[in-house]
Amino acid sequence: MGKSKTTKFKRPQFNAVGLPVNAVKEVDDEEEHDEDSCPAAEFLEKLQSPSADMREFACASISRVVQQSQTIPGFLQRDAVRRLGPMLLDSSLGVRETATGALRNLSACGGQEVCEDMVKHDVMTPLTALLRECCAGFESSLVPMKDEKNAVEDIANEAVNLLWNLCESSSQALSMFNKSGLLDAVVLCMERHQHNVELAISAAHCLHTVTEDNPELLCSLNTAVVGALEKVLLSSQPDIAHTLLRTLAAGTLWNMKGSLPAASQAQTLSTVVATLSQCLDLDAGTLIPHLRQEEEVRQRSSPAVTDAEDHAAGELPVEEMDEEEEAPKHKRNGKSTKADNDFSDLLPRGKEELREATALLTAQQTSLEIIVNMCCSDDPSDDEWEEESSSDESDMGPDGLCDGVSNLMSPLCLSAEVHGALINHSIPAKVLQKTEFPRKEALDVCHQNSSWRSLKIKMHRVQSRALTCLHSILSTMDAKSLGGPAALQDAAQHLSTLVFGAAEIPKDEEFLEAVISAMRSLLQMIASQNIPQCMTPQQLMSLSEAATRCDVVSVRVNAVAILGITGSTLAKEKGTAETLQMIGNALLAVATKDADLVVNGEALDALFDVFADGDEAEKAAKNIQLLPALKALQPVFKAKIRKEGRGKYSPQQLCVLDNIKVNLRRFIGYLEKVVKK
Template structure:
């Protein structure tokens, strides 16, 4: 479009440092539809640079763009909705809440209803051509999804306005417009999570639409993502399904997730990248900016690497992936397919985590890992003593059976492997594909956290017994120790150490031989000490405790126990975080509680004098920092720690009453 070309030229003239908010917003008042479209398209591009967003908000951009959603020109509607969509995607939670506060939901609701009414009435002259009303609807549904994911007020208005049926209508366009259907499926997956008000009024039409999507058989990665999102929505709706249909729905959900995880993302990324090169080689000329839809800005490499803003999902804090893949320009079909595949696999893993957790929203690991470094306290909370592995398993027999029958644990473990080097190499070669590397790494991290959840909700026999657990432990050890240095990526490190802790705990409980060498233990402890994420340090300390407790039962292990004891003492006395101190003290109690080897090691490292000296320091630290800095659960942990002398005498130091 001419408006898009002009917007590109204007951006170049303005330069990176200026914010043309006033001038562009002024164009929205023009009597010319072309000028209004130009203004909206320009805003759509400029707000991708997050530093420009305050300038637009200060000039009341939301109120001025809102009426454009119902403009007499269809092109203006599309570009205006695209501008608001980009503003919501790039601005984060605060911007989304500000948009809702400025009543963007009223024109958005009216626009969505008009779009759905126009799906069948709009004449499309060329069979392959998309209905232009559907393009507007796609922008609108995506904006609605962003708002509902970040604002509880938007979700409340979604419920009151009865927008479920409208979004379902968009989902039903999937046979010929998968892009619109995916936006609708993302929206449904978001709004059905922990939304009892909506689920109570769930229509049979919505259920039927989801089942039709699950029964579709198109092989594209876009349709794989669509089916995965439909499966997640159906799982969210499980409580509102008729009893007679629950077993069938569960089977369909798990089968869909299983097929998604079966796909080899490394091979498919390579094939798609090659397909793009072949297409470009055979094409007469590359498309110019005019072939790009006005509402679809090209994403720069800088956009892909921006830090993810903290947002809320249904009013709860959560880190939202700053994924701009939905803003990719048209003409990137292969990249869209690759992105859809990785998004589908990440979503599948997240759904399995939800299936393994209880129905209490506070137990949802994807919510808990948001802003709190202590996220791994659930499900392996220190307050629970030995962890949920010792408590009744939380999976129902039906869910447990479905996951086992579809070999979900094995498929999840397979996804914990590092991305294939050949796939990451070809992505490095093209700036527009580089964002996929982070997505491949995120799938691995999600798989590790998912495996952790599986370990916490299934017994050893269900997971294949001793041989399978030892194999899994060896695999996790290879991930951590396979390279010359332990990986420093915090997301990976947090996920792999969490999974390793749960697995070693299960192995120890079953008296299965451990697989980590003392040297590996020490290197893991050292790497964790340098990590800023508290849960990484907590889990590394727990691993030392689990392994030390096992070794204390064996002969000739005093020297290794000394290494472990010294490492734990260092953490207990020097780490800046009280929770880590407490975990280290708790681990010392476990390691040196009993046994000749433990007693010998404790004497050699002068454990009791060290603990006596640390006792008043720890007590003062809790009194000074505890109540202001730590939550009740963490204080419960610290309150119940007892550091006991690891000798045959009865002398002990009790820290159970240090919090008054």
């Protein structure tokens, strides 16, 4: 490739499309340059070069540079999408691959707005044509050379990843996918798993995305698609890559459950759950150190290659390396989902062990998310991954009140077939096992190797997903199915250890949100079975204080609910007035001071439960001056609903808050009668 002077620009030294690190030309060190300038104009101009090498160089350069998100506006302002689009059908296979890789990176690093902009600029038209040509070229006699056939599969892999990103972020792209007949092309890519498992996994990711809540597509499914997925599900390759592939196929079949032939639904369900169970059997804490050891052995045999690889993988985009940054949320099909800021699929080739470790954690996270979906109702509003509070319609009691706990005991449409499959494959026990903190040996691998550092985030995310999954299981199964009182007590002790085992309660919001929701549902089940609870008053107060400092509304809501569950249980026992006073004061503080009306309402609802009846409750209520406190709070709460409610909260939340307002008036009347006794 010829030398040409370009503006030097600091960028990560790894390449999403696997080209050598030195493929992009840099100027000589002594050349004067402006590091803050954007090279977009020069690279885009080179796309028009008559030289295929120069066009490929320009596409590869763009692919690298856009991994720094601050450069993306410069490319978009210069119409990069419209100028890169024709490159997807360039006469050179190298240009096709690098151009598709550039658009893929642009979509991955730019987020939802960039994806929607790409669709508006008609990127789907050349992408559709490219995928069809790739599929035709898989077995075409016009491509006799083995290397060229691999090149076609590499292009297809970039194209499928781009398609996946677009359909994940843009409802318009998803609609175009439905109408374009691309489903068969993506399925064909998945069927290449025996020859190219990387391409198959990309296709399976795409299928898992496009089949979620997409009735238009599901109506047009044919038996060939179902058969291809079932064939993947029954594949026997033992490697981790195929484990991920089977997991994604299982998730896709679950998405399609309503379109499966009735005669085979039960068998397919059993196979899906068996696949998830086998994935959860794998021990990441053992496998990750083992994979790192394998990498070290390989590196010792090829040190020159290793240095380049480590340098390439060690300088990931800022988004990947920042463990403290909260992932942004984007919408697809009207639902909010949390983006993982996951750039692991952009790892350079040659990092096979790191790819395997990443695939393992992705497979286990996906398995847990599928189980959550199995435990949730089919109501489109019931999205487990949305930020939620107990004050939506799903938590309303029979009288329309915001019942902070009773809903957790009512099954969420878990069919007998799903229930039986989950129990038969020991899913509850395996999920509980995954709620453990990551092993020290695996974390040490992440701390000692910069290229493996991102796995730490993924390991903690698997734990958080397992806790959310445990919450869903507890919400849909009875105590007997989960092993009875002894098993529930063991689980409660385990969750208490997760929260209170260290000197301080963990501050990570994703973990707190998941563990407190699981703890809430478990404590409610324990209370309903009259099983002694394992949390001390001091632990309760420390949990309440930690939750109060958390910005996530659902964490504060669930912490308040836990106080209510524990308090209502203690109110039935003798000698508990002092503890009830502590709980009452904590709930009053939240009801009065929290900035969110939903949390205020949950705290009031918990107060109603704790102080509804019993001598100990009456004694505690008198000691903390509950009646005058609620009388003072009543007009403030009513005014806050009137002032803030309409613009800030949903109609369902407002309905619940109105019911709590009515119940507050009634509860004050009840306390007045108690005082007069």
